[in-house]
Amino acid sequence: MEGGILEVLLVNAEGIRHTNLVGRPDYYVFIECGEHLYRSKISSGENEKAWWNEKFTFEFPMYDWKNLTHLKFTIMNRQLFSDGQFVGETIIHLGGIITEGCDRGFLEVKPAPYNVVLEDDTYRGQLKIGLKFISNKDVTEKTPEQITEEHKKPKPTECGRIVHLWRTLWWWSSFFYSRDSETQP
DSSP states (O other), X not given: OEEEEEEEEEEEXXXXXXXXXXXXXXXXXXXXXXXXXXXXXXXXXXXXXXXXXXXXXXXXXXXXXXXOOEEEEEEEEOOSSSSOEEEEEEEEEOHHHHHHHHHHSEEEEEEEEEEXXXXXXXXXXXXXXXXXXXXXXXXOOOOOXXXXXXXXXXXXXXXXXXXXXXXXXXXXHXXXXXXXXXXXX
């Protein structure tokens, strides 16, 4: 079936909100287009700067182009005792990219910064994203796969588990130490 392919390059984020009280933030991004949903790897970097350099591919069958109007990037921060905390989001409308890509057969947008919108509709930081649209490709006709709740959760690594255990033990020991020092004269 005729259609197109959109390649999305998630490069980095700068100046985004730091939501951890203690320790280094672990950012990841949900990328949504229509019914397709991808989750990026955990970022490398420090504080208000995160690096991914990860590519995602979305298939655009001709019959589904009207439902695939925008890309939504939701930045999350992995927390110790929860699934993640919302940091911000970016939405890129694809109408012009798809139209021009179809006319030319190929369209590439070099990585550019897009504002990150917070919950209160203000901006803080930028997400750098590159796009490439290739039309007239044979796209396999298949139903979009829904991401399950299990896939939405970050997959902890052994090193990450050890670090989280260390942070928890440090926090508890400092809490009880401060309580003991307050009770003694």
